[in-house]
Amino acid sequence: MIRTALLVAGKDLRVEARSRVLLWQVVPFGVMALLLSGLALGPQRAGRSDAAPGLFYLVVVLVALLMINRSQGIERAPGTRASIATLGLDPAGIYLGKVLALAVELWLSAVVLLAGAVLFLHTALHGTLLALPSVIETLAALAAAGTLYGALSAGAATATLLPLVALPAFAPLLIAGERSFVAALHGGALWEWWVIVTVALVAYLGVGILLYGVLEDS
Amino acid sequence: MKALVDRLLGPVTLVALAVTVWLGLWVTPPDVHQGNLARLVYVHPALAWVALYLSFGTATIASALYLWPRTRSEVLDRVAHCAMEVSVVFIALTLITGSIWGRPTWGVWWAWDARLTSTAVLGLLALGYLALRRATDDAHVRARRGAVYVLLAAINVPIVHFSVLWWKTLHQNATVFTADRHLLIHGIMAWTLLVSFVAFSLAFAWLLRARYRLEASRGAVADAVVERALDERRREGVV
Amino acid sequence: MDTGASPAVTLRDAVALLNDYPLLSGVTLDIDAATLTVVTGANGAGKTSLLMMLAGLVRLSRGAGVVAGVDLATGDLRELRRRVGWLGHEGSFYDDLTARENLTFAARALERPLDLVDPALERVGLASRADSTARRLSAGQRRRLGLAWLIVRRPVLWLLDEPYASLDDEGRGFFDNLIGDVVDAGATVVVSAHDPLRAARLRPRTVVLAGGRLAGEPT
Numbered sequence: 048m049i050r051t052a053l054l055v056a057g058k059d060l061r062v063e064a065r066s067r068v069l070l071w072q073v074v075p076f077g078v079m080a081l082l083l084s085g086l087a088l089g090p091q092r093a094g095r096s097d098a099a100p101g102l103f104y105l106v107v108v109l110v111a112l113l114m115i116n117r118s119q120g121i122e123r124a125p126g127t128r129a130s131i132a133t134l135g136l137d138p139a140g141i142y143l144g145k146v147l148a149l150a151v152e153l154w155l156s157a158v159v160l161l162a163g164a165v166l167f168l169h170t171a172l173h174g175t176l177l178a179l180p181s182v183i184e185t186l187a188a189l190a191a192a193g194t195l196y197g198a199l200s201a202g203a204a205t206a207t208l209l210p211l212v213a214l215p216a217f218a219p220l221l222i223a224g225e226r227s228f229v230a231a232l233h234g235g236a237l238w239e240w241w242v243i244v245t246v247a248l249v250a251y252l253g254v255g256i257l258l259y260g261v262l263e264d265s
Numbered sequence: 266m267k268a269l270v271d272r273l274l275g276p277v278t279l280v281a282l283a284v285t286v287w288l289g290l291w292v293t294p295p296d297v298h299q300g301n302l303a304r305l306v307y308v309h310p311a312l313a314w315v316a317l318y319l320s321f322g323t324a325t326i327a328s329a330l331y332l333w334p335r336t337r338s339e340v341l342d343r344v345a346h347c348a349m350e351v352s353v354v355f356i357a358l359t360l361i362t363g364s365i366w367g368r369p370t371w372g373v374w375w376a377w378d379a380r381l382t383s384t385a386v387l388g389l390l391a392l393g394y395l396a397l398r399r400a401t402d403d404a405h406v407r408a409r410r411g412a413v414y415v416l417l418a419a420i421n422v423p424i425v426h427f428s429v430l431w432w433k434t435l436h437q438n439a440t441v442f443t444a445d446r447h448l449l450i451h452g453i454m455a456w457t458l459l460v461s462f463v464a465f466s467l468a469f470a471w472l473l474r475a476r477y478r479l480e481a482s483r484g485a486v487a488d489a490v491v492e493r494a495l496d497e498r499r500r501e502g503v504v
Numbered sequence: 505m506d507t508g509a510s511p512a513v514t515l516r517d518a519v520a521l522l523n524d525y526p527l528l529s530g531v532t533l534d535i536d537a538a539t540l541t542v543v544t545g546a547n548g549a550g551k552t553s554l555l556m557m558l559a560g561l562v563r564l565s566r567g568a569g570v571v572a573g574v575d576l577a578t579g580d581l582r583e584l585r586r587r588v589g590w591l592g593h594e595g596s597f598y599d600d601l602t603a604r605e606n607l608t609f610a611a612r613a614l615e616r617p618l619d620l621v622d623p624a625l626e627r628v629g630l631a632s633r634a635d636s637t638a639r640r641l642s643a644g645q646r647r648r649l650g651l652a653w654l655i656v657r658r659p660v661l662w663l664l665d666e667p668y669a670s671l672d673d674e675g676r677g678f679f680d681n682l683i684g685d686v687v688d689a690g691a692t693v694v695v696s697a698h699d700p701l702r703a704a705r706l707r708p709r710t711v712v713l714a715g716g717r718l719a720g721e722p723t
Contacts, residue, residue, distance in 0.1 A: 065600040130596035134613040135586030204400040215389035258413050402523040498529040501715030
């Protein structure tokens with residue numbers, strides 16, 4: 048399972064590094080979305096850092112939806128799907144590999160978006176750096192959940208179906224992530240939000256390892 | 266036996282609901298603090314019970330059994346589908362009755378309270394399930410994906426249940442029993458509450474049965490369509 | 505050649521449904537091990553669907569079948585897929601990976617020795633394009649890369665869906681020779697094609713599909 052996971056993650060990351068969709072399309076979209084959210088709030092309120100954590104995670108969720116679609120789309124061409132299916136890879140390994148690759152892509156995006164939050168939304172640098180571990184864990188949980196929901200919605204209607212099925216499931220992660228970012232910026236208990244994200248991460252990983260094969264076969 | 270249940274379920278449900286209405290509106294006294302507004306307690310908790318536990322629970326169990334190869338069957342997929350449809354309706358009714366109670370009590374139709382928000386999220390998850398099924402043409406794929414989706418969505422049910430304990434919320438804590446099982450409601454109010462739970466549970470069973478029969482009929486029609494398609498396909502090969 | 509379980513194919517009244525449409529409407533067919541079978545028929549007859557069923561990529565809806573020792577109704581289809589090699593007429597690779605990277609991925613996935621990769625590219629005439637991404641290969645070169653993929657994989661059952669499409673005369677000749685070598689080495693090969701195979705050494709059995717099932721075998 049681990050060997051397959053590393054193989055699949057390596058392949059996904061190599062495809063991404065070669066195609067540079069993340070670098071030239073998704074991250075610029077994220078930065079633009081962050082700017083637009085600041086514009087929507089207006090100059091007075093955009094500069095207040097209490098809106099920033101929520102806006103940061105909202106943009107992260109939009110970026111995650113694009114990257115989940117991309118992750119599933121790597122094998123979407125019918126011939127590719129058939130050829131890869133005949134390799135008979137362990138589905139739990141495929142799941143973990145895709146989660147790992149997606150998590151790395153989200154972490155890289157988050158670095159840019161956090162810098163954007165400091166620059167455009169005036170979050171304190173020290174607090175933002177304190178929030179980094181919780182951001183990393185929350186994005187890992189998003190990757191674990193998103194990979195599952197991406198496989199669930201794979202098919203002709205993915206672009207419109209994925210947000211509908213995934214966003215309600217992302218909501219608790221969004222809340223926990225935002226609350227822990229606020230706690231890092233302004234003080235407060237971080238641990239209870241850590242617990243929620245950790246439980247969600249473990250739950251999604253467990254379900255994915257057990258059931259990804261069912262989704263692959265379908 | 267099955268025919269007897271089919272014949273009696275509807276009338277018994279209607280009688281139970283009628284008794285609930287009678288007891289709730291005429292027999293029970295108004296609450297000391299909330300007056301007649303408190304009569305919603307004979308509707309709202311029972312709706313929530315059906316939405317979160319009975320229908321979502323039925324869908325979850327049916328989905329888990331469907332995914333296990335030994336028990337996999339079309340019947341379980343249909344049960345899960347129908348139960349989730351009923352769940353959507355009851356979640357909506359739970360939120361509506363909650364809003365009706367919340368407006369005079371909290372001053373707003375909606376509050377970003379943990380219990381309300383998590384229930385609304387559960388409703389969206391249930392809607393997502395229906396959208397997922399509509400978007401998937403192949404019956405086998407639809408059944409498998411639906412089953413996995415329900416199991417993922419069910420993770421949220423304990424979050425809804427414990428939300429009033431984990432977070433400071435506007436929504437009250439346990440209304441019927443304390444943590445050490447002491448009854449908080451007494452006399453005719455307690456009996457009316459019990460009748461309401463029974464009545465709405467019967468309503469769930471009635472709706473589920475009706476919806477299942479419709480789905481089974483659709484399945485029979487689909488089977489006939491397949492047979493016709495097979496005949497036509499075979500005739501293509503005849504010179 | 506990796507022989508694994510028996511490569512024989514046995515189908516009895518096999519039906520495959522997709523969204524209630526019968527791709528296959530009752531195929532009864534036996535294929536012996538280490539043989540070459542050509543499946544012909546008009547467009548829409550079910551040739552691709554038959555090969556996909558043999559690959560475990562399309563589900564058996566009714567009837568019975570055993571392919572490469574795996575029961576199509578009750579067996580582990582993932583295990584079946586590991587035993588077969590599929591060459592479709594659509595692109596089969598990761599467009600952003602090079603020819604060599606695609607084959608290396610397949611070799612690692614199936615735990616085959618990595619030193620099979622370069623000889624396979626050499627065999628199909630793609631050694632000079634080993635470091636080109638699959639996106640930059642022509643249709644004929646992609647078809648050759650698909651063959652290289654199968655050479656690395658060494659399956660017991662080769663399923664080739666219209667392999668001659670996009671091949672020039674030289675390519676077709678090369679293909680016929682390769683099929684002959686593969687069958688001589690003990691693999692079972694099933695090819696769907698509109699045109700007959702031309703190499704004299706190949707004596708395929710031919711089956712004709714019509715309306716999703718066998719129409720009979722020409723003599």
